[in-house]
Amino acid sequence: MSSKSPLAPDHFPALHDIEGVTLRIARAQYKQWDRCDLTFAQLCEGTSVAGVTTSNICCSSEVEMTRDNLKKGTARALIVNAGNSNAFTGFRGREAVQLIIDKMTAHLGCDADEVYVSSTGVIGVPLPKDKANAGIDKVIIAAPCSWEEAAATIATTDTFPKGARASAVVGGKTVNLSAIIKGSGMIAPDMATMLGYIFTDAAVKPAFLQQLLSAATRKSFNCITVDSDTSTSDTVLAFATGKAGNAPLAGFDDAGADAFAAALDDVCLQLAHLVVRDGEGASKFIEIAVTGAVSDESAHRVGMAVANSPLVKTAIAGEDANWGRIVMAVGKAGEPADRDKLAIRFADKWVAQAGLAVDSYDEAPVAAHLKGSDISIGVDLGLGDGRATVWTCDLTHGYISINADYRS
Amino acid sequence: MSSKSPLAPDHFPALHDIEGVTLRIARAQYKQWDRCDLTFAQLCEGTSVAGVTTSNICCSSEVEMTRDNLKKGTARALIVNAGNSNAFTGFRGREAVQLIIDKMTAHLGCDADEVYVSSTGVIGVPLPKDKANAGIDKVIIAAPCSWEEAAATIATTDTFPKGARASAVVGGKTVNLSAIIKGSGMIAPDMATMLGYIFTDAAVKPAFLQQLLSAATRKSFNCITVDSDTSTSDTVLAFATGKAGNAPLAGFDDAGADAFAAALDDVCLQLAHLVVRDGEGASKFIEIAVTGAVSDESAHRVGMAVANSPLVKTAIAGEDANWGRIVMAVGKAGEPADRDKLAIRFADKWVAQAGLAVDSYDEAPVAAHLKGSDISIGVDLGLGDGRATVWTCDLTHGYISINADYRS
Numbered sequence: 001m002s003s004k005s006p007l008a009p010d011h012f013p014a015l016h017d018i019e020g021v022t023l024r025i026a027r028a029q030y031k032q033w034d035r036c037d038l039t040f041a042q043l044c045e046g047t048s049v050a051g052v053t054t055s056n057i058c059c060s061s062e063v064e065m066t067r068d069n070l071k072k073g074t075a076r077a078l079i080v081n082a083g084n085s086n087a088f089t090g091f092r093g094r095e096a097v098q099l100i101i102d103k104m105t106a107h108l109g110c111d112a113d114e115v116y117v118s119s120t121g122v123i124g125v126p127l128p129k130d131k132a133n134a135g136i137d138k139v140i141i142a143a144p145c146s147w148e149e150a151a152a153t154i155a156t157t158d159t160f161p162k163g164a165r166a167s168a169v170v171g172g173k174t175v176n177l178s179a180i181i182k183g184s185g186m187i188a189p190d191m192a193t194m195l196g197y198i199f200t201d202a203a204v205k206p207a208f209l210q211q212l213l214s215a216a217t218r219k220s221f222n223c224i225t226v227d228s229d230t231s232t233s234d235t236v237l238a239f240a241t242g243k244a245g246n247a248p249l250a251g252f253d254d255a256g257a258d259a260f261a262a263a264l265d266d267v268c269l270q271l272a273h274l275v276v277r278d279g280e281g282a283s284k285f286i287e288i289a290v291t292g293a294v295s296d297e298s299a300h301r302v303g304m305a306v307a308n309s310p311l312v313k314t315a316i317a318g319e320d321a322n323w324g325r326i327v328m329a330v331g332k333a334g335e336p337a338d339r340d341k342l343a344i345r346f347a348d349k350w351v352a353q354a355g356l357a358v359d360s361y362d363e364a365p366v367a368a369h370l371k372g373s374d375i376s377i378g379v380d381l382g383l384g385d386g387r388a389t390v391w392t393c394d395l396t397h398g399y400i401s402i403n404a405d406y407r408s
Numbered sequence: 409m410s411s412k413s414p415l416a417p418d419h420f421p422a423l424h425d426i427e428g429v430t431l432r433i434a435r436a437q438y439k440q441w442d443r444c445d446l447t448f449a450q451l452c453e454g455t456s457v458a459g460v461t462t463s464n465i466c467c468s469s470e471v472e473m474t475r476d477n478l479k480k481g482t483a484r485a486l487i488v489n490a491g492n493s494n495a496f497t498g499f500r501g502r503e504a505v506q507l508i509i510d511k512m513t514a515h516l517g518c519d520a521d522e523v524y525v526s527s528t529g530v531i532g533v534p535l536p537k538d539k540a541n542a543g544i545d546k547v548i549i550a551a552p553c554s555w556e557e558a559a560a561t562i563a564t565t566d567t568f569p570k571g572a573r574a575s576a577v578v579g580g581k582t583v584n585l586s587a588i589i590k591g592s593g594m595i596a597p598d599m600a601t602m603l604g605y606i607f608t609d610a611a612v613k614p615a616f617l618q619q620l621l622s623a624a625t626r627k628s629f630n631c632i633t634v635d636s637d638t639s640t641s642d643t644v645l646a647f648a649t650g651k652a653g654n655a656p657l658a659g660f661d662d663a664g665a666d667a668f669a670a671a672l673d674d675v676c677l678q679l680a681h682l683v684v685r686d687g688e689g690a691s692k693f694i695e696i697a698v699t700g701a702v703s704d705e706s707a708h709r710v711g712m713a714v715a716n717s718p719l720v721k722t723a724i725a726g727e728d729a730n731w732g733r734i735v736m737a738v739g740k741a742g743e744p745a746d747r748d749k750l751a752i753r754f755a756d757k758w759v760a761q762a763g764l765a766v767d768s769y770d771e772a773p774v775a776a777h778l779k780g781s782d783i784s785i786g787v788d789l790g791l792g793d794g795r796a797t798v799w800t801c802d803l804t805h806g807y808i809s810i811n812a813d814y815r816s
Contacts, residue, residue, distance in 0.1 A: 058739030058747045088735045088747065090764030123732025124765055185719065227718045228636075229733075230740035310635045310718075311593065311811055318812030324531025325637075327496045331466030332638035339466045339496065356498030357532055396812075400805050403719055404726030 007277035007285050007373060007393070008160040015147040015165045016176035018199045020044035020241025024142040025153040028135025030083035030121065030128070036153040038135040040142075041078040041197070042108070047241045048203075049075035049116070050210035052217045054234035060087035061094045062117050065101075066235055069113045073206030075239055076110035079136070080154045080195060081119040082182070084127050087232035092126035099129055103136045118195050118235050120182065121156050151180040154195055157402060158184045158278050164270035166263035168202075170256030173246040175202035177263055181236075181271040185226055185280040185403065196221070196236040196271050202260055203242035205250040212261050213238045213268075220268035223300070223390040226279035227399070228308040238264070276391045281398025284316050286375045286391065293386030298335045302379065303390035305333035313395035319370040321363055323351045330379055341382030346370065415685035415693050415781060415801070416568040423555040423573045424584035426607040428452035428649025432550040433561040436543025438491035438529065438536070444561040446543040448550075449486040449605070450516070455649045456611075457483035457524070458618035460625045462642035468495035469502045470525050473509075474643055477521045481614030483647055484518035487544070488562045488603060489527040490590075492535050495640040500534035507537055511544045526603050526643050528590060529564055559588040562603055565810060566592045566686050572678035576610075576671035578664030581654040583610035585671055589644075589679040593634055593688040593811065604629070604644040604679050610668055611650035613658040620669050621646045621676075628676035631708070631798040634687035635807070636716040646672070684799045689806025692724050694783045694799065701794030706743045710787065711798035713741035721803035727778040729771055731759045738787060749790030754778065758786075 021041055028038040051070050053063045069075070079100055086093040097117050104115045119127060145153075151161035166177045181196035204212075213236070221236060242248065249257050277285055288306050293299035306312055309329040315322040323344045330337055340355035347369040350358055369375065375394075429451060433444040459478050461471045477483070487508055494501040505525050512523045527535060553561075559569035574585045589604035612620075621644070629644060650656065657665050685693055696714050701707035714720055717737040723730040731752050738745055748763035755777045758766055777783065783802075 055742075056736065056739035057741075057745045058735045058750065085732075088732060088750075088760065088764060090748065090762070092764060122730075123735055124760065125732075126764075229717055229719045229736060232732075232736050232739055309637055310807070311637045314808055314811035317808065320812070322530075324493075324496060324533075327466045327531055328464065328637060328640050331464035331640055333465075337465045340498065342466065342496075352496065352532065354498070356496060356500060356534075395808065397805050397808050399718070400722055400725065400803065400808060403722035404728070404804075 003159065005159045005278045005282055007282055012148040012151065012161055013163050013165055015163050015178040018176060018178050018201050018241060019243035020047060020201060021199045021239070023145050023147065023150045024139050025145050025149055026135055026139035026142050028081065028131045030081060030131055033083070037082040038139050039080040039150050039153045040139045043076050043078070043239055044241050044243065045076070047075050047239050048073060048206040048209050049237060049239050050206060050213040051235060051237040052214060054230060054232060056230045056232045058088055058232050060085060060119060060232055061097050062086060062119050063235060065097060066116055069116060072113045074114055075116055076108050076114040077104045078116045078197060078237065079104065081127060081132070082121060082154055082156055084119055084121040084125055085123050085232060086119040086127040087123045089124065089126040096127035096129045096132050100132055100136055107140050116237060120195050123232055147178060147180060154180065155182045157280060158182050160278060162271065162274040162278065164267045164274065166266045168256065168259035168263035170202055170246040170249065170260050173244045175200055175244040175246060175260065177267050179267045179271055181275060183275040184278045195234070198238040198267055200240045201244040202240050203244065203246050203248040204240040204260065205248055208250050209238055209240055212264050216265045216268040219265060220272040223388070224272045224276050225304060225307045225392050226276065273391060276393050279393035280402045281396040282393030283396055284373055284375050284394040286316055286377065286393060287389060288377045288379065289389045290379045290381070291387045292381040292383055294336045294384045295386040296388055299386040299388035300390065302330055302333045302335050302381065303388050305329050306377070306379065307390050307392035310395055313392065316370065316375055317394035317396045321346065321351070321366045321370055326377065326379065336383060337381050338383065343380040343382065345378040347376050411567065413567045413686045413690055415690055420556040420559065420569055421571050421573055423571050423586040426584060426586050426649060427609050427651035428455060429607045429647070431553050431555065431558045432547050433553050433557055434543055434547035434550050436489065436539045438489060438539055441491070445490040446547050447488040447558050447561045448547040451484050451647055452649050452651065453484070455483050455647050456481060456614045456617050457645060457647050458614060458621040459643060459645040460622060462638060462640060464638045464640045466496055466640050468493055468527060468640055469505050470494060470527050471643060473505060474524055477524060480521045482522055483524055484516050484522040485512045486524045486605060486645065487512065489535060489540070490529060490562055490564055492527055492529040492533055493531050493640065494527040494535040495531045497532065497534040504535035504537045504540050508540055508544055515548050524645060528603050531640060555586060555588060562588065563590045565688060566590050568686060570679065570682040570686065572675045572682065574671035574674045576664065576667035578610055578654040578657065578668050581652045583608055583652040583654060583668065585675050587675045587679055589683060591683040592686045603642065606646040606675055608648045609652040610648050611652065611654050611656040612648040612668065613656055616658050617646055617648055620672050624673045624676040627673060628680040631796065632680045632684050633712060633715045633800050634684065681799060684801050687801035688810045689804040690801030691804055692781055692783050692802040694724055694785065694801060695797060696785045696787065697797045698787045698789070699795045700789040700791055702744045702792045703794040704796055707794040707796035708798065710738055710741045710743050710789065711796050713737050714785070714787065715798050715800035718803055721800065724778065724783055725802035725804045729754065729759070729774045729778055734785065734787065735760070744791060745789050746791065751788040751790065753786035755784050
């Protein structure tokens with residue numbers, strides 16, 4: 001991994017072991033690099049699965065197969081290839097994925113639609129079948145590895161491995177969630193984004209797990225952006241092994257369902273924030289809280305317009321309290337807004353209200369806030385009760401450096 | 409002006425004098441700079457006017473007043489302030505504009521709604537009334553100036569003055585069009601963008617001039633983007649003095665109307681391309697031609713999704729034939745597309761067809777094309793007859809440098 005993001009946490013968190021999940025990694029050498037790039041999570045029989053995938057129309061074969069698999073609702077294996085996304089590779093790409101699935105079904109004695117495959121990396125180059133074949137042979141006999149090793153193996157341009165955990169008490173049983181994610185650029189989720197995997201020993205029926213994951217995604221992955229670009233491969237999957245022994249959750253009427261939903265929300269938000277903290281070239285983590293919109297959806301779109309504005313993001317990079325650019329971004333969002341009711345704040349300091357700068361505006365505390373690494377922006381539209389919070393990073397020379405020569 | 413864009417034309421074009429138009433410039437010192445920043449175009453009685461303005465909801469008072477003025481359809485004066493956009497300044501900003509209008513109506517003996525005012529620069533700082541007052545006093549007694557001097561005076565972060573010309577024969581009379589424009593960043597027009605002014609000696613009724621300008625805008629200003637950010641002040645105005653002596657044009661049935669419309673289209677496209685060639689930090693001029701879409705509107709939205717993708721723009725900056733990022737951008741556009749019918753080309757070389765790389769793909773000629781300064785990308789969706797062409801520039805370290813410390 002290249003030099004670590006200045007926004008990275010101090011260390012990888014101590015994740016819970018999840019009974020029913022075994023992780024293994026190997027070197028398939030999808031790229032010329034000195035690291036593992038193939039991850040295999042073996043899942044016990046009876047594991048429920050739910051997932052959300054990219055809204056990008058040009059999605060990969062892996063994403064299409066994942067969507068098909070989710071109809072069944074159970075999973076036995078997850079394979080993640082790093083270094084090649086296998087997207088836009090047509091029949092050649094599908095052949096490589098089929099080969100992996102065939103080998104895994106033979107190894108585990110499971111059905112083809114219980115094997116989940118994800119790939120991440122360059123678009124348009126077919127995943128090499130020979131490397132996938134040799135890689136699978138190696139990974140199934142590899143010794144089990146740690147969460148941190150698996151998190152590092154699914155990464156590409158990430159500068160640090162990302163993990164999150166949570167717990168909940170469900171029907172008198174403590175259930176644990178452990179999760180890993182990769183993502184740094186091409187981050188602008190619509191239905192979902194990036195490669196993220198959440199494992200829990202809770203017993204949860206697939207349909208309810210899907211309902212909870214979709215709800216959590218709306219408040220986490222769908223509220224972040226690094227560069228407004230939506231990946232062709234993005235996938236978030238949740239696996240529930242049921243080994244905690246709680247009575248299986250099937251709806252919000254079940255004891256502990258609320259606690260489990262809160263834990264899942266918590267893990268998803270942690271993962272989403274970690275991706276922003278590793279945004280390509282990021283030097284600032286930016287929260288944008290929008291209030292007073294005509295609806296929550298409208299507030300979300302206004303927030304994303306601010307979060308995706310190159311002029312806002314470069315101003316923050318320059319630690320410049322140029323709040324006029326926030327006004328501009330709100331105005332271009334295409335959502336109901338009234339210039340003369342609009343108010344803008346940095347941290348808890350209102351800089352503009354009712355259509356112009358506040359009379360007593362003192363830039364000193366705002367400038368001090370902008371020198372920090374965590375920036376808080378508030379936008380109040382003064383129209384209704386709609387609200388949303390979104391997160392992004394600044395736009396720096398680092399983003400240009402990383403992406404002007406990523407493939408070469 | 410800072411160092412000239414590598415994409416700038418060799419020299420400012422020799423624009424026609426337009427009878428009925430007199431240009432003057434002065435120093436209002438809206439910023440601490442050693443240059444003129446106030447432009448005054450005096451227009452003869454009977455001048456028709458048409459205009460298009462920003463779709464940004466947080467528009468400036470100048471834009472609101474311009475929209476109101478256009479109902480009248482005649483103009484006697486244009487004032488352009490550079491260095492301060494006066495946007496989001498509430499009643500304080502409106503007072504400064506009213507002062508300018510009052511002084512001009514007294515000077516020219518015209519109506520208030522025949523005076524057009526535009527301002528460009530930082531958002532959120534009221535235009536200082538004392539400076540505007542002194543500036544107007546100076547500019548009305550200044551000696552007439554050239555088109556190039558006026559083009560330089562309306563500029564802000566532009567690196568070169570921008571002008572365009574065209575001619576047409578209308579009812580046996582030769583009519584001329586001369587036009588200037590400023591714009592470099594915060595460029596993502598919806599209804600129109602930037603500050604652009606077109607002057608012609610043709611006689612054209614206001615309603616028809618408006619119809620023609622709106623049509624030209626759809627094919628020019630609305631087809632360019634530098635950074636996806638839509639300005640709060642953007643305005644394009646066309647003034648027709650009628651001094652060429654042709655029978656006034658009122659519709660396409662009039663002799664010469666087609667020729668005049670073509671000349672206006674030509675000038676608008678020239679102006680739009682000049683703005684892209686001066687895009688902040690630009691090192692490449694990029695044309696994206698979309699064909700095979702379900703409609704022209706859909707093709708336009710796909711083209712703009714590619715043109716606004718930071719990952720596509722940084723790849724071009726790096727001269728990297730990473731066409732997978734174009735696939736990604738097409739797929740995220742939210743428009744009808746079929747991955748397995750999609751084809752992508754650079755210049756005349758198809759690199760991907762029917763959902764994967766072409767069998768004979770040779771990167772050498774594509775790499776050579778990408779080393780040039782004018783890049784041509786083609787996207788064929790294979791679905792219908794819809795087509796559109798849009799233009800943008802690459803995303804470089806220069807954009808970050810300019811915008812991370814613009815205001816400070």
